Amino acid sequence: DAGVIQSPRHEVTEMGQEVTLRCKPISGHNSLFWYRQTMMRGLELLIYFNNNVPIDDSGMPEDRFSAKMPNASFSTLKIQPSEPRDSAVYFCASSPPPETGLGYTFGSGTRLTIV
Amino acid sequence: SQQGEEDPQALSIQEGENATMNCSYKTSINNLQWYRQNSGRGLVHLILIRSNEREKHSGRLRVTLDTSKKSSSLLITASRAADTASYFCATVNQAGTALIFGKGTTLSVSS
Numbered sequence: 360d361a362g363v364i365q366s367p368r369h370e371v372t373e374m375g376q377e378v379t380l381r382c383k384p385i386s387g388h389n390s391l392f393w394y395r396q397t398m399m400r401g402l403e404l405l406i407y408f409n410n411n412v413p414i415d416d417s418g419m420p421e422d423r424f425s426a427k428m429p430n431a432s433f434s435t436l437k438i439q440p441s442e443p444r445d446s447a448v449y450f451c452a453s454s455p456p457p458e459t460g461l462g463y464t465f466g467s468g469t470r471l472t473i474v
Numbered sequence: 475s476q477q478g479e480e481d482p483q484a485l486s487i488q489e490g491e492n493a494t495m496n497c498s499y500k501t502s503i504n505n506l507q508w509y510r511q512n513s514g515r516g517l518v519h520l521i522l523i524r525s526n527e528r529e530k531h532s533g534r535l536r537v538t539l540d541t542s543k544k545s546s547s548l549l550i551t552a553s554r555a556a557d558t559a560s561y562f563c564a565t566v567n568q569a570g571t572a573l574i575f576g577k578g579t580t581l582s583v584s585s
Binding site for chain 1: 505507524572576577
């Protein structure tokens with residue numbers, strides 16, 4: 360298994376531009392999570408999906424952020440318009456049902472820099 | 475907001491020594507998990523301990539859980555330079571749906 364695949368690995372964009380981050384979860388995992396990591400705030404849960412349905416988006420900082428999961432093998436996190444304070448590493452993670460007792464599998468992250 | 479808080483924030487030891495990291499949390503949990511993050515990489519799941527378990531082992535890792543004190547500890551025995559990383563504890567959020575992470579303990583193991 361290739362694990363959770365995120366793209367791009369790095370993104371540098373001018374403020375005001377639209378940014379789209381992509382994630383392919385592990386096949387068979389029914390939950391998908393988007394986290395943001397910064398030095399100041401640590402790892403923050405932004406949104407998560409269960410069986411492709413958004414369950415909790417209370418961590419999405421503003422309306423400029425949106426996430427979709429059109430099918431079980433793909434999710435996007437979009438920022439429009441982007442601002443310098445959005446600079447962070449964004450992680451996607453997926454997990455099997457909780458009763459399996461297994462943890463999350465994280466992607467390698469997208470390092471986003473808004474200039 | 476963070477559910478788990480790790481202590482210490484940073485730890486430096488020599489190879490061969492044991493490393494102990496602690497985690498405190500605020501609300502009742504179903505399980506507690508520990509993750510490792512190497513610099514510039516994603517998090518890797520190490521171990522999960524359920525609320526009805528008190529201790530769990532995996533290789534050189536030993537995790538304890540004290541639900542009465544709302545705390546957990548991660549012990550790495552006979553540490554190696556390759557153990558250098560940040561270690562995070564995580565607990566399930568209030569809705570019981572997703573993991574909330576602490577800010578982590580940065581472990582440095584020198585040879």
